[in-house]
Amino acid sequence: MAAWNDYNDAQSNPNLIPKGTLAKVRLTIRPGGFDDPSQGWTGGYATRGSTGAVYLNGEFTVLEGPYAKRKIFTLIGLHSPKGPEWAGMGRSFLRGMLNSARGISDKDVSPQAQAARRIGGFADLDGLEFVAKIEHGTDAGGETKNEIRMAVTPDHRDYAQVMGRQVAPAAYAPPAQAYAPPAAPAIYQGAFPAAQPAAAGADPRPAWAR
Numbered sequence: 001m002a003a004w005n006d007y008n009d010a011q012s013n014p015n016l017i018p019k020g021t022l023a024k025v026r027l028t029i030r031p032g033g034f035d036d037p038s039q040g041w042t043g044g045y046a047t048r049g050s051t052g053a054v055y056l057n058g059e060f061t062v063l064e065g066p067y068a069k070r071k072i073f074t075l076i077g078l079h080s081p082k083g084p085e086w087a088g089m090g091r092s093f094l095r096g097m098l099n100s101a102r103g104i105s106d107k108d109v110s111p112q113a114q115a116a117r118r119i120g121g122f123a124d125l126d127g128l129e130f131v132a133k134i135e136h137g138t139d140a141g142g143e144t145k146n147e148i149r150m151a152v153t154p155d156h157r158d159y160a161q162v163m164g165r166q167v168a169p170a171a172y173a174p175p176a177q178a179y180a181p182p183a184a185p186a187i188y189q190g191a192f193p194a195a196q197p198a199a200a201g202a203d204p205r206p207a208w209a210r
Helices: 085-102 109-118 161-162
Strands: 022-029 034-038 042-049 056-063 069-078 129-138 144-152
Touching: 022 161, 069 085, 069 144, 085 129, 085 144, 129 161
Parallel strands: none
Antiparallel strands: 022 056, 022 129, 034 042, 042 056, 056 069, 129 144
């Protein structure tokens, strides 16, 4: 039982999700209005900061479990004037997200897996659901906060349970093509062709009876 005259064992920040927690989350990109079509950054999803850094402003909502509906905010790096490291980390994070969301092993290099790691634009990431590993970071004021810097893929033993799947799929299957009705069957050689309807006003009697 907690002692109400001793607070040494009280949580320092009860709003923090414990470090290392695995949770199914949904990504929502908070649009920043910055586009650079030469980089493939369109749709106004990217944000350009005052330092020149470009990033996706990610809002991650926990979907299930004891921390359901909790929100975690993390920036996903696209460009930094200081060098390529931040962008590399962002690309690695996005690769992990796609692997996790689409059930792809990080080691899978099949054509199907490679196709699953491609997107048409940042709109494809908005609403993505995947398994995240929740970490602790520090905000601008030096306070501890939750962050997400890593996605958990099917290679992890707890992936299927957290994602809510009995068995993680081996590879991402692209959407099926739109249904097209089957072509009319061909007339086999030697078969009698179907009778053609008589034109309007034509004499319906056979030639010998006219």
